[in-house]
Amino acid sequence: MGSTSEAAAVDKRVDFANYFCTYGFLYHQKEMLCDRVRMDAYFNAVFQNKHHFVDKTVLDVGAGSGILAIWSAQAGAKKVYAVEATKMAEHARQLVEANNLHNVVEVIEGSVEDVDLPEKVDVIISEWMGYFLLRESMFDSVICARDRWLKPNGVMYPSHARMWMAPIRSGLVDQQMKDYEESVDDWDCFINETKCYYGVDMSVLTKPYTEEQRKYYLETSIWRNLHPNQIIGTTVVIKEIDCLKATVNDIRTVHASFSSSITAENSRLCGFAGWFDVHFRGSNTNPAQQEIELTTTPSEDYGTHWGQQVFLLHPPPRVQQGDDLIVNFSMCRSKENHRLMEIDLSYEMKQSGKLLPPVKNKIFIE
Known part of the structure; x- marks a missing residue:
């Protein structure tokens, strides 16, 4: 029988093969770099809050191409550690050299759980968000980095996150x-x-x-960039995260019970959509001068590569304006792959004051 350390090593290799390897390709990085909503939010967050970066030490977790590390250096950081688990680190190193920032930005190939830094940092910056915020479970690594390397008065970029849901109609x-x-x-x-x-x-x-x-x-959720007119009920925040305080246990499961009122006339309730936003606020003791929001809400003009996760209902019931939905939502990590999610979603509908029988659904985010 193999040792615990051997089993852990196997798990890490499997995780790398299933997850990290995707981010080692430039085409995947290009998709994210072409997301203007994403890029503008991080760019503005850094350059409109230079006081968090000038003469500071920064850690970029999951650096990818190194763009956030480069911006941090351009904003005045004295030292930036760009940690990237894949061979993309080689490309990041080339970009840093090409932009004459090699004296400031140090690219480190490895997982943030394993690397050792020579000092604590003032800022942790990371683009860790997956579909519906928590798919991929990358925030675990950011929490690990925070607990190991962030100074007591340090700040997180982003600093806060929220998960949203709403009823939808869709073909x-x-x-x-x-x-x-x-x-x-x-x-x-x-x-x-x-x-x-x-x-x-x-x-x-x-x-x-x-x-x-x-x-x-x-029973598997679908990625889409929805049009705002496909939202047929009130939107609800189902989870709020303070990145400076959250623990892995806080995000391992998400439970929410909420109500939503139908706002559309004579429609079908085809399912629910989930999305997220993140905010760059700094901290209470070290606030941002200019708070920036990155949102993946349904938009006519500003879609993102995250889009929304659509959880369909089969069959879709008819609903009327004023109907009330009472929804119970539970999301946990898949037992087979902790980076994927399993969802239990049930709802009761009140039509004309009458409560209809509950409907339960099992849905996967894969």
Whole structure:
């Protein structure tokens, strides 16, 4: 039997293969660097709050291409440690050299949990947010860095985060059901052809195949940039995070019970959308001079690469303006992969003062 340390090493290699390796490709970095909402928010947060950076020491967690480390140096930091777990660190090092900042920015290839810095830092900057904020669980690494390396009066960039939800209407609910039904029909044809041409009856696999397809098409959330008019009810904050104080246990699960009133006339409740925003406020003792917000709310003109996570309902009920929804939401990490999420979502609807039976859904963020 292998030792605990050996098992941990295997887990780390698997995690790298499943997660970190994606960020080692320039095409993936380019997608994020082309997100103007993302880029403008971080750029403005740094350069409109130079007092947090001038002559300060900065740690960039998950530095990627190194853009945040470079901005920190350009804003006046005396030393920036850019920690990146993938081979993207080599590209970041090249960018730092090309921008003549190698005397300020030190790129370190490795995970922030393992590296050793020679000093504490005044600022931790990181773009750690995943789909619906917490997918990918990268904030764990930021918390680790904060607890190890941030000075008592240091600041976090971003400093605060919120998760939002709202009821929506969308043609996606019909499309996903259609795709699911076509997939099941195709399996039936496959069963018949395999038995006819090759003499093997594979019908014993029909149930697991159907369950697999149901999870994929009907129980897995979908990424979309929604239009604001697809929101059909009041929006609600379901989680608030103070990045200076939050612990891993605080974000390991998210539980929320909330109410939302339908604002659209005669619509279908096709599901719920989830999104997030983050804020650059500094701290109570060291506030930002100019607070900056980065939001991924549904927008007609300012979509982001995060978009929104759409949790569809099958079948979608009809709703009227003034109907009230009472929603229970629970999100936890997948047992198979801690960077993915499992969601239990149930709701009750009050129509014309009458409370209808509750509806429960299991949904995955993969």
